[in-house]
Each structure stands twice: as structure tokens, then as C-alpha cells.
Amino acid sequence: MRPRASVLVGFAIIAVYAAAALLGPLLSPYGEAEVVGDVWEPFSAAHPLGTDNLGRDMLSRLLWGASRTIGVALAATLLAFGIGMTLGYLAAVVGGWVDMILSRGIDTLMAIPTLIFALVVLAVLPPSVVILILVIAVLDSTRVFRLARAVAMDVVVMDFVEVARLRGERLGWIVFREVLPNTLPPLIAEFGLRFCFAFLFLSSLSFLGLGIQPPAADWGGMVRDNANAISFGLPIPLIPAAAIAILTIGVNLVVDWQLERSSGARRGVRP
Amino acid sequence: MTLLLEIRDLHIEALGEEGNWQEIVKGVSLELEPARVLGLIGESGAGKSTIGLAALGYARHGCRLARGSIRLQGEELFGATPEKLRHIRGVRVCYVAQSAAAAFNPAHRLEDQVIEAAVQHGIMTPDEARAEARRLYTKLRLPKPELFGRRYPHQVSGGQLQRAMTVMAMVPRPDLIVFDEPTTALDVTTQIEVLAAIKEAIADEGMAAVYITHDLALVAQMAHRIMVLRDGLTVEVGPTEQILEAPREAYTRALVNVRRVQKPEKPRSGAAPLLEVRAVDAAYGTVPVLFDVSVALEAGRTVAVVGESGSGKSTLARVITGLLPPRSGEVRLDGRPLPSSLGDRSKDQLRRIQLVYQMPDVALNPRQKVEEIVGRVLSFYFGIEGAERRREVARLLEEVELPAVFVDRYPGELSGGQKQRICIARALAARPEVIICDEVTSALDVQVADAVLRLLLRLQEETGIAYLFITHDLATVKAIADDIVVMLEGRVVEQGPKSEILTPPHHPYTDLLLSSVPEMEVGWLDRVLRERAERKARGETVMEAADR
Numbered sequence: 060m061r062p063r064a065s066v067l068v069g070f071a072i073i074a075v076y077a078a079a080a081l082l083g084p085l086l087s088p089y090g091e092a093e094v095v096g097d098v099w100e101p102f103s104a105a106h107p108l109g110t111d112n113l114g115r116d117m118l119s120r121l122l123w124g125a126s127r128t129i130g131v132a133l134a135a136t137l138l139a140f141g142i143g144m145t146l147g148y149l150a151a152v153v154g155g156w157v158d159m160i161l162s163r164g165i166d167t168l169m170a171i172p173t174l175i176f177a178l179v180v181l182a183v184l185p186p187s188v189v190i191l192i193l194v195i196a197v198l199d200s201t202r203v204f205r206l207a208r209a210v211a212m213d214v215v216v217m218d219f220v221e222v223a224r225l226r227g228e229r230l231g232w233i234v235f236r237e238v239l240p241n242t243l244p245p246l247i248a249e250f251g252l253r254f255c256f257a258f259l260f261l262s263s264l265s266f267l268g269l270g271i272q273p274p275a276a277d278w279g280g281m282v283r284d285n286a287n288a289i290s291f292g293l294p295i296p297l298i299p300a301a302a303i304a305i306l307t308i309g310v311n312l313v314v315d316w317q318l319e320r321s322s323g324a325r326r327g328v329r330p
Numbered sequence: 331m332t333l334l335l336e337i338r339d340l341h342i343e344a345l346g347e348e349g350n351w352q353e354i355v356k357g358v359s360l361e362l363e364p365a366r367v368l369g370l371i372g373e374s375g376a377g378k379s380t381i382g383l384a385a386l387g388y389a390r391h392g393c394r395l396a397r398g399s400i401r402l403q404g405e406e407l408f409g410a411t412p413e414k415l416r417h418i419r420g421v422r423v424c425y426v427a428q429s430a431a432a433a434f435n436p437a438h439r440l441e442d443q444v445i446e447a448a449v450q451h452g453i454m455t456p457d458e459a460r461a462e463a464r465r466l467y468t469k470l471r472l473p474k475p476e477l478f479g480r481r482y483p484h485q486v487s488g489g490q491l492q493r494a495m496t497v498m499a500m501v502p503r504p505d506l507i508v509f510d511e512p513t514t515a516l517d518v519t520t521q522i523e524v525l526a527a528i529k530e531a532i533a534d535e536g537m538a539a540v541y542i543t544h545d546l547a548l549v550a551q552m553a554h555r556i557m558v559l560r561d562g563l564t565v566e567v568g569p570t571e572q573i574l575e576a577p578r579e580a581y582t583r584a585l586v587n588v589r590r591v592q593k594p595e596k597p598r599s600g601a602a603p604l605l606e607v608r609a610v611d612a613a614y615g616t617v618p619v620l621f622d623v624s625v626a627l628e629a630g631r632t633v634a635v636v637g638e639s640g641s642g643k644s645t646l647a648r649v650i651t652g653l654l655p656p657r658s659g660e661v662r663l664d665g666r667p668l669p670s671s672l673g674d675r676s677k678d679q680l681r682r683i684q685l686v687y688q689m690p691d692v693a694l695n696p697r698q699k700v701e702e703i704v705g706r707v708l709s710f711y712f713g714i715e716g717a718e719r720r721r722e723v724a725r726l727l728e729e730v731e732l733p734a735v736f737v738d739r740y741p742g743e744l745s746g747g748q749k750q751r752i753c754i755a756r757a758l759a760a761r762p763e764v765i766i767c768d769e770v771t772s773a774l775d776v777q778v779a780d781a782v783l784r785l786l787l788r789l790q791e792e793t794g795i796a797y798l799f800i801t802h803d804l805a806t807v808k809a810i811a812d813d814i815v816v817m818l819e820g821r822v823v824e825q826g827p828k829s830e831i832l833t834p835p836h837h838p839y840t841d842l843l844l845s846s847v848p849e850m851e852v853g854w855l856d857r858v859l860r861e862r863a864e865r866k867a868r869g870e871t872v873m874e875a876a877d878r
Contacts, residue, residue, distance in 0.1 A: 217693075218689065218693035219693055221653070222693060224653075225652075225653070226760075227675070228710070240697035241696065
């Protein structure tokens with residue numbers, strides 16, 4: 060299947076962001092917390108995206124914030140998939156009591172509104188990037204668990220898994236060689252979606268003041284810091300908001316393509 | 331006489347994987363007179379269902395009617411407006427699908443669904459339609475016709491549901507009904523009753539029918555004329571008697587003469603049995619499934635376990651393989667008891683009993699190449715790796731009559747018969763002493779199934795493997811078994827050497843099973859029903875289908 064133009068746009072967006080995240084501090088004209096001008100200066104040659112509520116260069120803060128925001132979201136999503144997929148497969152393949160205990164535990168966790176849960180935990184624990192990643196990962200892993208368990212359930216009942224069991228294969232082989240390859244496409248698609256959610260969730264936490272702490276730059280926090288500018292008719296808070304939105308769209312374009320491909324692969328087309 | 335249905339040079343195309351249109355029906359013409367039955371027969375992929383649906387002016391999703399003409403009583407359906415087609419479908423032409431269980435909406439009562447078409451199209455008032463439905467329930471011998479319609483689909487048996495669907499098609503009093511494999515999902519003993527009911531009803535009501543099936547013996551009972559299809563082309567068309575008795579084309583002759591496989595019964599050696607099931611009781615949770623089942627299998631012989639769905643024959647396989655530990659009783663291999671649960675068995679015990687499944691599609695991991703699928707068994711049991719493993723896999727493929735180049739294929743690139751051969755190669759790779767074949771041929775076309783049976787017999791001659799052959803298909807049993815075990819509702823009804831079981835006097839259930847297998851003979855259905863009635867009249871015990 061030839062990728063459509065929209066996919067290429069998606070990949071291009073992701074590439075630009077990846078470059079920004081990796082090279083941001085090198086490319087940025089000013090320091091992260093350096094005050095270089097007046098409050099909310101308009102776009103100019105010195106400050107291509109203007110300045111923020113404390114007179115810091117907006118472009119520099121966006122570039123500094125890229126690695127942190129994307130890094131935290133990516134780490135949290137990876138961890139969420141690590142936890143969610145392991146437990147989900149375990150529940151599906153072993154079944155019985157293991158499944159019961161895991162599933163009900165996850166249900167309990169899901170019954171508590173995510174944001175409230177995160178706010179309580181983050182209010183109690185000392186604010187640090189590691190804690191932030193852990194909280195987002197644990198909350199997100201509940202959704203991953205449900206999906207991993209559901210898709211694995213469909214595969215576990217297949218005769219070829221029974222064949223492996225009858226051969227005497229161990230749990231590891233059954234999970235990684237029989238079940239995993241057949242459940243991967245929907246999970247890869249889900250990874251893209253979950254990454255967006257983690258990214259937005261981090262931004263909302265930062266917006267509420269419980270995410271990444273100032274003066275470190277992150278995009279959600281930057282929206283909050285500059286929110287008042289809207290009342291003066293200034294576009295400043297829309298810039299970090301757009302940075303968040305565009306990455307989300309880019310990732311989703313790729314995810315859609317992956318979903319389409321995986322549904323094709325499931326029809327028996329050579330992967 | 332005016333023609334009811336006239337299809338001329340019909341071409342139908344399906345959307346291929348690369349987005350191009352491929353012809354699947356390549357210029358088929360047929361004619362049908364009022365109150366006659368035309369049988370469409372062919373293997374899967376022959377285009378018979380596609381043609382059947384075209385009689386409603388319909389093409390499945392992903393298909394289109396490319397060119398040709400479909401005339402119903404002289405009226406052109408090809409290219410007719412959706413509005414016009416809506417007034418024809420469900421009014422003048424009705425359709426009976428293969429799986430009634432999937433075609434009924436489980437959330438509504440049968441009656442509401444049965445009368446829906448007639449009421450929607452304004453042919454009858456709801457009360458008239460209900461009365462008509464009740465009359466037809468009686469005609470199709472459904473139990474308690476006054477109350478039958480009040481039930482939900484899950485509350486009636488598969489055979490009853492299939493008849494309810496026939497009623498649904500008949501209520502609007504159409505001129506033509508298209509039956510698409512209406513009895514394929516049913517057990518043989520149920521099938522015969524449904525067939526008889528359908529046949530009588532369409533004859534009485536003076537309706538015409540297109541009857542689609544892959545089973546020539548079945549269609550011979552139903553149809554006046556038969557059309558043989560292959561790969562979207564007409565092979566031969568003619569009166570039923572001519573097709574059966576004097577087929578003109580080689581392909582038709584092959585269809586008529588299937589089941590050439592015939593194995594002479596091997597005498598019992600009197601040696602101690604290799605595999606022995608002793609007085610096994612088993613249950614799923616609290617639901618008992620097997621009662622005091624004992625079966626013995628000698629090395630190099632074939633025991634066929636026969637029964638209908640729900641007889642517990644597949645459960646027996648699960649007990650033997652250790653997937654379902656029995657409640658009581660034991661399974662012995664080579665005189666030594668096998669641990670009842672899978673986890674307690676040694677690698678070698680697992681190796682010696684292999685299983686081949688009914689559906690090769692789901693028995694092979696679609697993400698593994700053939701080399702991995704078959705080769706894993708070699709690595710796992712014998713530690714064979716690398717180039718040697720690859721050579722050994724290629725040799726096993728040769729053994730099951732597949733080209734060695736298949737080692738690098740994925741299952742998705744193989745046909746159903748080829749996949750089943752891969753499954754057999756995988757079982758052989760373990761060098762087993764017993765292979766349990768669970769309905770291995772029932773998902774395959776007749777000729778492909780035939781070839782797979784031959785292969786199994788050849789392998790048995792060469793290697794002396796013992797087979798436990800689980801099947802509902804008595805033709806297969808006759809072809810390959812040495813011993814037969816007849817099961818009914820979790821119990822062994824009768825068992826013994828093939829010659830003994832197949833010669834009268836039979837146990838009444840064995841008799842019912844044997845006499846329900848359609849034979850390649852015009853008038854077989856009427857003859858069997860007449861014989862059963864006569865014997866009943868004489869006061870002999872005649873079992874009827876349980877119709878669960």
C-alpha cells in the first residue's frame with residue numbers, strides 16, 4: 060500500500076518536532092529563563108514569536124520546552140505501554156484468578172476521574188519529573204491494559220495458541236511469539252493516540268500548575284502563563300497551544316494510516 | 331411457458347486487493363420456469379452464491395454487476411433503480427441465507443421478523459401476515475405453531491431457526507426463493523427433516539427456487555435441473571437425472587464420483603492398545619459432557635469417532651490431549667496412565683500425541699512463516715536448528731505433497747487445502763504415534779478433502795501412525811476407519827470394527843445417522859422418509875432427530 064500525502068505530512072510534522080526536541084537548546088537564540096525584553100512584545104526580527112509575560116523570548120522557550128514536553132510524554136507513554144501490555148497479556152493468556160484480580164484492580168483505578176487522581180497524588184508527592192512520568196504512565200496504563208487484554212483475548216482462543224500450549228511451550232513463548240505479533244498493529248495505532256493524550260494531559264497538569272515547574276519551560280505551562288494576553292487581543296498563548304495541536308494532528312495522521320494498514324494485514328495480506 | 335427468471339451472459343466483478351476489478355462470474359446464463367427448482371452447485375469460489383444474489387439484482391459489498399441481463403418475468407433488474415429493486419426484493423424474490431443463527435436479530439421475537447417484509451411492503455396487514463406465518467409453521471412442521479413466533483431466536487434449535495427463515499421468505503408469497511446452502515450448518519439427522527419440509531412447502535405453494543449448495547447429493551433431492559459451476563463459468567446444465575447418471579463433462583463426473591478413497595479394514599492385531607481412554611467422565615464447569623466413555627486405539631489403526639454437534643466428540647479430544655482434565659477415569663498411553671492435566675505431562679508425552687484441527691485458517695499463526703510454524707516443533711522437541719532445520723522442514727513439506735518453496739510463505743498466501751497440509755506437516759514434525767484429527771476435512775471442498783484423506787492414509791501406511799478421527803461425516807468414516815465409535819449426547823452408543831457397525835442390525839441411533847446421509851440418487855429423500863414411515867407403522871423402533 061502506498062502511503063497517502065496526509066501520512067507524509069504527518070511524518071514531516073513529527074520529524075520537525077523530533078528535531079526541535081533534540082536540537083532545541085542548541086538552536087534557541089536565547090536562554091530558557093533569560094529575560095530579554097519587555098512583556099508581550101510583538102513579533103520582530105529579534106524575537107520572531109514575540110516575548111512572554113515576563114519578557115522572555117517565546118521562540119527560545121518553545122524550543123527549550125519541546126524536549127521536556129515531548130520527552131515526558133514519550134517516556135510516560137512508553138512506560139504506560141510497558142505496564143499495560145505486560146499485565147494485559149498476562150491477564151488474557153493466564154486467565155482465571157490472575158485475570159480477575161488484575162481486571163478488577165484496573166477497573167477500580169479507572170473509576171476515579173483521571174485528573175482528580177493525578178491532582179491528589181501530585182499535590183501529596185514532591186513535584187519532580189520522575190513522579191510526573193510515573194503518575195501519567197500508571198493512569199494511562201489502565202487504558203492500554205484494557206486494549207491489550209481485549210485484543211489478546213481474541214488471539215488466545217485461536218487454535219494456533221492451543222497448538223503452542225499442547226506442544227508444551229512456556230508462557231514467554233506464547234505471549235511474545237504467538238500473541239504479541241498478532242496484536243501489535245492495533246497497539247501501535249493506540250500508542251500514537253495515547254502519546255497525544257499523555258501530551259495533552261501533561262499540558263493540562265502544567266496549566267493547572269502541577270506539571271513541570273517554572274522557570275522550566277513547557278508548552279502547557281506557557282499557555283497558562285500567557286493566558287491573560289488573550290484579553291488584550293494578543294495571540295501569544297495561541298503559539299504554544301498551536302505547537303501542541305499541530306503535533307497531535309501530525310501523530311494522528313500517521314496513526315490513521317497505521318490503523319488502515321493493520322486492518323489490511325488482518326485480512327490475511329502479507330505483513 | 332413464460333420464463334420466471336432469465337439471466338443472460340452475466341458478468342460480476344469483485345474488488346481485488348490492489349483496487350482493481352476482477353471478474354468472478356464470467357458470463358453465466360440460466361433460465362428458470364415457474365414452480366421449478368434449479369440447483370446451483372460448485373466448490374467454494376465457483377460464484378454460486380454471487381449468482382444467487384444476482385437473482386435479486388443484488389451484488390455483495392465489494393462486488394458489482396458488470397454487464398449482462400437479469401430478467402424477472404420479463405422485467406430487467408440489471409441497472410434497475412434502487413427504488414424499483416426495493417419493490418421486488420422481499421416481495422417477488424426472497425432469500426434464505428446459510429446461517430439462520432447469524433441472519434436473525436437476537437433482540438426481536440421470531441414472529442416480528444418473519445412477517446416484517448410482508449407488512450413493510452404493504453402486502454398484508456400484520457394480522458394477516460401472522461396468520462399466514464402460523465399456517466406455514468405448521469406446513470414446515472415447527473412445534474406448537476401458535477406459540478412458535480413468540481419465541482426469540484436463541485430459544486429454538488438450529489434446524490427450527492432455518493425453517494423459520496424459510497417461513498420468513500414464504501410469507502410475502504414470492505414467485506422465487508433463493509436458498510443459499512440452507513442446511514450446511516445443520517447436523518445430518520436435522521438436515522434431512524429440514525430438507526423434507528422445505529421441499530414439500532415449495533412444491534405445495536407453487537414457488538420456484540434457486541437452490542445453492544456444494545453437495546451434489548443434496549441438490550439432487552431438491553432440484554429439477556442442476557447447473558454445475560466452476561470458477562465463475564458454467565460447466566454443465568441439465569435435468570437432475572442426466573447430471574447424476576450421464577454427466578457429460580469430466581468435472582461433473584468427478585463431482586459425482588467423489589469418495590473414491592476406500593481403505594480396507596485392518597484386522598485387529600490383538601496387541602495391547604497404544605492409546606486407551608478408560609471410563610472417562612468429563613464436564614465443563616458443572617455441565618457434564620462425557621459419561622463413562624471408553625475408547626481404545628491400536629498402533630497403526632484408525633478409530634473414527636462419529637456423532638453430531640453436542641455429542642461430546644471434540645470434548646473427548648480435549649480430554650485425551652489434557653486440555654480438559656476428566657472428572658474420573660483415565661487416559662493411558664502405551665499402558666501407562668497419562669497425567670490428566672496438560673501442565674503435568676512431560677515433553678515426550680506431549681510429543682507423542684498430536685492434534686490437527688478443523689479450521690486450518692486459525693490453526694496457523696498468520697505472522698509466522700511456514701519454516702517457523704513447522705520448524706519450531708523440530709527445535710522444541712529435537713533441538714534441530716539452522717540450515718538443518720530448514721532442510722528438514724522442506725522434507726516434511728515434500729512428505730505432505732507441497733513444494734519446498736513454501737518454507738518462506740505465510741499462511742495467508744496458501745489455499746485452505748494447502749494450509750491443512752501444513753498443519754499435518756507440523757503434526758508429523760513431532761514424530762508422533764497418535765494424531766487426533768478433529769474434523770480435518772469439513773472446512774474443505776470435497777475434492778480437496780479427498781486428497782487430504784488420501785495423504786493421511788498414505789502417511790499411515792508409511793509410518794504406522796494411529797489416527798483418532800473425529801467427524802460428523804459418515805462418508806469420511808466409511809472411507810478411512812478401521813473401528814467406529816458412535817457417540818450421542820456424551821455417551822458411546824455403539825463401537826466396534828467398521829464392518830460390524832456398518833452392517834445391520836444397527837443400534838437405532840446408528841441407523842438414523844447412516845440413513846440420513848444423502849446419497850447420490852434421485853428420489854433418495856422420498857425413499858428414506860417412506861421407509862422410516864413404513865417401519866414405524868410396523869412398530870419398529872425408529873429414532874428421530876433430537877432437534878435440539
